[in-house]
Amino acid sequence: MQTNFQNDCSYEEYHSNKLWRQASLKKCPVHSDGQCRLERHGTYERYGPDGQNKTRIARFICRREEGTVTISLLPQFFAAQHPGTLQEYEDQVAAAEKLGAGKATERLRSSPSNGQRQSDWWLRRRLKRLHRTLAVAKERLIEIFQGCEATVTAMRRALGRNDLLLYWRRQLHGSLKELGSPIGFAAAGKGRLPISSE
Numbered sequence: 001m002q003t004n005f006q007n008d009c010s011y012e013e014y015h016s017n018k019l020w021r022q023a024s025l026k027k028c029p030v031h032s033d034g035q036c037r038l039e040r041h042g043t044y045e046r047y048g049p050d051g052q053n054k055t056r057i058a059r060f061i062c063r064r065e066e067g068t069v070t071i072s073l074l075p076q077f078f079a080a081q082h083p084g085t086l087q088e089y090e091d092q093v094a095a096a097e098k099l100g101a102g103k104a105t106e107r108l109r110s111s112p113s114n115g116q117r118q119s120d121w122w123l124r125r126r127l128k129r130l131h132r133t134l135a136v137a138k139e140r141l142i143e144i145f146q147g148c149e150a151t152v153t154a155m156r157r158a159l160g161r162n163d164l165l166l167y168w169r170r171q172l173h174g175s176l177k178e179l180g181s182p183i184g185f186a187a188a189g190k191g192r193l194p195i196s197s198e
Protein backbone atom coordinates (compact mmCIF):
# COMPACT_ATOMS: atom_id res chain seq x y z
CA MET A 1 0.00 0.00 0.00
CA GLN A 2 0.98 3.65 -0.30
CA THR A 3 1.00 6.42 2.24
CA ASN A 4 2.11 10.01 2.33
CA PHE A 5 5.72 11.09 2.94
CA GLN A 6 4.90 14.50 4.40
CA ASN A 7 7.56 16.84 3.15
CA ASP A 8 7.35 20.12 1.35
CA CYS A 9 10.31 19.64 -0.93
CA SER A 10 10.30 19.89 -4.69
CA TYR A 11 11.13 16.92 -6.90
CA GLU A 12 14.59 18.40 -7.52
CA GLU A 13 15.34 18.71 -3.79
CA TYR A 14 14.00 15.24 -3.12
CA HIS A 15 16.01 13.62 -5.86
CA SER A 16 19.31 15.47 -5.51
CA ASN A 17 19.37 15.19 -1.69
CA LYS A 18 18.17 11.56 -1.75
CA LEU A 19 15.44 12.46 0.71
CA TRP A 20 13.85 8.99 0.57
CA ARG A 21 16.59 8.11 3.05
CA GLN A 22 14.93 10.44 5.56
CA ALA A 23 11.44 9.02 5.12
CA SER A 24 10.23 7.52 8.38
CA LEU A 25 7.10 5.80 9.53
CA LYS A 26 6.20 6.14 13.20
CA LYS A 27 2.85 4.40 13.09
CA CYS A 28 1.57 1.65 10.87
CA PRO A 29 -1.06 3.11 8.51
CA VAL A 30 -2.76 -0.28 8.13
CA HIS A 31 -3.30 -1.41 11.73
CA SER A 32 -4.17 0.76 14.70
CA ASP A 33 -3.63 -1.62 17.62
CA GLY A 34 0.09 -0.87 18.03
CA GLN A 35 1.08 -4.54 17.58
CA CYS A 36 3.09 -3.95 14.41
CA ARG A 37 6.81 -4.35 13.96
CA LEU A 38 7.86 -1.77 11.35
CA GLU A 39 11.16 -2.03 9.52
CA ARG A 40 12.73 -0.34 6.55
CA HIS A 41 12.34 -2.44 3.46
CA GLY A 42 14.61 -0.89 0.83
CA THR A 43 13.39 1.31 -1.98
CA TYR A 44 11.93 1.00 -5.44
CA GLU A 45 12.41 3.06 -8.58
CA ARG A 46 9.90 5.47 -10.00
CA TYR A 47 10.05 7.79 -12.98
CA GLY A 48 10.40 11.51 -12.25
CA PRO A 49 8.38 14.36 -13.77
CA ASP A 50 9.74 14.13 -17.29
CA GLY A 51 9.01 10.42 -17.52
CA GLN A 52 12.67 9.64 -18.13
CA ASN A 53 14.85 10.10 -15.05
CA LYS A 54 14.27 7.72 -12.22
CA THR A 55 14.22 8.42 -8.53
CA ARG A 56 13.58 6.22 -5.50
CA ILE A 57 10.69 5.67 -3.10
CA ALA A 58 11.23 4.43 0.47
CA ARG A 59 9.47 1.27 1.52
CA PHE A 60 8.67 -0.16 4.92
CA ILE A 61 7.36 -3.52 6.00
CA CYS A 62 4.88 -4.25 8.77
CA ARG A 63 5.42 -7.71 10.26
CA ARG A 64 2.67 -9.34 12.25
CA GLU A 65 1.81 -12.88 13.16
CA GLU A 66 -0.92 -13.00 10.54
CA GLY A 67 1.34 -11.79 7.75
CA THR A 68 3.29 -8.87 6.33
CA VAL A 69 2.31 -5.70 4.48
CA THR A 70 4.69 -3.45 2.55
CA ILE A 71 4.10 0.29 2.72
CA SER A 72 5.68 2.84 0.39
CA LEU A 73 6.11 6.48 1.34
CA LEU A 74 5.13 8.62 -1.61
CA PRO A 75 6.44 12.22 -1.60
CA GLN A 76 3.77 14.93 -1.72
CA PHE A 77 4.47 15.95 -5.32
CA PHE A 78 3.89 12.51 -6.88
CA ALA A 79 0.51 11.34 -8.16
CA ALA A 80 -0.85 8.27 -6.37
CA GLN A 81 -1.57 5.15 -8.46
CA HIS A 82 -0.58 6.94 -11.68
CA PRO A 83 2.80 7.80 -13.20
CA GLY A 84 4.06 11.37 -13.01
CA THR A 85 3.53 14.21 -10.57
CA LEU A 86 0.35 15.76 -9.23
CA GLN A 87 1.22 18.96 -11.10
CA GLU A 88 1.55 17.13 -14.42
CA TYR A 89 -1.75 15.39 -13.84
CA GLU A 90 -3.43 18.68 -12.93
CA ASP A 91 -2.03 20.57 -15.95
CA GLN A 92 -3.13 17.77 -18.31
CA VAL A 93 -6.68 17.83 -16.97
CA ALA A 94 -6.77 21.65 -17.01
CA ALA A 95 -5.79 21.54 -20.70
CA ALA A 96 -8.47 18.94 -21.42
CA GLU A 97 -11.11 21.06 -19.67
CA LYS A 98 -10.11 24.09 -21.71
CA LEU A 99 -9.44 22.59 -25.14
CA GLY A 100 -11.27 19.26 -25.06
CA ALA A 101 -9.45 15.92 -24.80
CA GLY A 102 -8.57 15.70 -28.52
CA LYS A 103 -6.79 19.05 -28.84
CA ALA A 104 -5.20 18.74 -25.40
CA THR A 105 -3.75 15.35 -26.38
CA GLU A 106 -2.21 16.82 -29.54
CA ARG A 107 -0.58 19.54 -27.49
CA LEU A 108 0.77 17.08 -24.92
CA ARG A 109 2.24 14.89 -27.64
CA SER A 110 4.12 17.83 -29.11
CA SER A 111 5.80 18.69 -25.80
CA PRO A 112 9.40 17.43 -26.02
CA SER A 113 9.76 16.91 -22.28
CA ASN A 114 6.73 14.71 -22.00
CA GLY A 115 7.69 11.07 -21.78
CA GLN A 116 4.24 9.71 -21.01
CA ARG A 117 2.13 8.04 -23.67
CA GLN A 118 -1.08 9.80 -24.33
CA SER A 119 -4.25 9.16 -26.25
CA ASP A 120 -7.64 10.84 -26.14
CA TRP A 121 -8.90 7.85 -24.21
CA TRP A 122 -6.04 8.08 -21.70
CA LEU A 123 -6.69 11.76 -21.06
CA ARG A 124 -10.46 11.39 -20.79
CA ARG A 125 -9.95 8.66 -18.22
CA ARG A 126 -7.63 10.88 -16.20
CA LEU A 127 -10.15 13.71 -16.36
CA LYS A 128 -13.01 11.51 -15.19
CA ARG A 129 -10.95 10.04 -12.39
CA LEU A 130 -9.83 13.44 -11.11
CA HIS A 131 -13.30 15.00 -11.33
CA ARG A 132 -14.66 12.16 -9.23
CA THR A 133 -11.97 12.65 -6.59
CA LEU A 134 -12.41 16.45 -6.57
CA ALA A 135 -16.17 16.06 -6.06
CA VAL A 136 -15.49 13.94 -2.98
CA ALA A 137 -12.75 16.27 -1.67
CA LYS A 138 -14.96 19.33 -2.16
CA GLU A 139 -17.45 18.05 0.40
CA ARG A 140 -14.75 18.29 3.05
CA LEU A 141 -14.23 22.02 2.49
CA ILE A 142 -17.69 22.97 1.38
CA GLU A 143 -17.43 26.38 3.06
CA ILE A 144 -14.71 27.35 0.56
CA PHE A 145 -16.09 25.51 -2.45
CA GLN A 146 -19.82 26.11 -2.05
CA GLY A 147 -21.32 26.43 -5.53
CA CYS A 148 -17.96 25.69 -7.19
CA GLU A 149 -17.80 23.02 -9.89
CA ALA A 150 -15.50 20.09 -9.09
CA THR A 151 -13.14 20.90 -11.97
CA VAL A 152 -9.53 22.05 -12.01
CA THR A 153 -10.45 25.28 -13.79
CA ALA A 154 -13.20 26.29 -11.34
CA MET A 155 -11.29 25.29 -8.21
CA ARG A 156 -8.09 27.01 -9.33
CA ARG A 157 -10.11 30.16 -9.82
CA ALA A 158 -11.76 29.82 -6.40
CA LEU A 159 -8.37 29.43 -4.68
CA GLY A 160 -6.32 31.75 -6.86
CA ARG A 161 -3.55 29.16 -7.28
CA ASN A 162 -2.37 26.69 -9.88
CA ASP A 163 -1.22 23.86 -7.63
CA LEU A 164 -4.65 22.63 -6.71
CA LEU A 165 -3.83 18.94 -6.24
CA LEU A 166 -0.93 19.65 -3.92
CA TYR A 167 -3.26 21.93 -1.97
CA TRP A 168 -5.74 19.06 -1.59
CA ARG A 169 -3.10 16.58 -0.59
CA ARG A 170 -1.93 18.89 2.20
CA GLN A 171 -5.41 19.88 3.31
CA LEU A 172 -6.66 16.30 3.58
CA HIS A 173 -3.41 14.70 4.76
CA GLY A 174 -5.23 12.90 7.59
CA SER A 175 -7.82 11.28 5.29
CA LEU A 176 -5.77 10.29 2.25
CA LYS A 177 -6.39 6.60 2.65
CA GLU A 178 -10.10 7.18 2.06
CA LEU A 179 -9.67 9.56 -0.88
CA GLY A 180 -9.29 8.33 -4.48
CA SER A 181 -6.32 8.82 -6.81
CA PRO A 182 -4.38 10.76 -7.90
CA ILE A 183 -4.55 12.73 -4.62
CA GLY A 184 -5.35 9.98 -2.12
CA PHE A 185 -4.50 6.33 -1.63
CA ALA A 186 -7.88 4.58 -1.57
CA ALA A 187 -8.06 1.44 -3.70
CA ALA A 188 -9.19 2.05 -7.28
CA GLY A 189 -12.94 2.34 -7.61
CA LYS A 190 -13.33 3.44 -4.00
CA GLY A 191 -12.44 7.00 -3.06
CA ARG A 192 -15.61 7.66 -1.17
CA LEU A 193 -14.59 9.95 1.62
CA PRO A 194 -17.12 9.75 4.44
CA ILE A 195 -18.60 13.14 5.16
CA SER A 196 -17.80 13.86 8.78
CA SER A 197 -20.51 15.19 11.03
CA GLU A 198 -18.19 17.40 13.07
Ligand SMILES: [Zn+2]
Nearest residue numbers: 028031036062
Ligand atom coordinates in the same frame (compact mmCIF):
# COMPACT_ATOMS: atom_id res chain seq x y z
ZN1 LIG B 1 0.80 -2.88 10.72
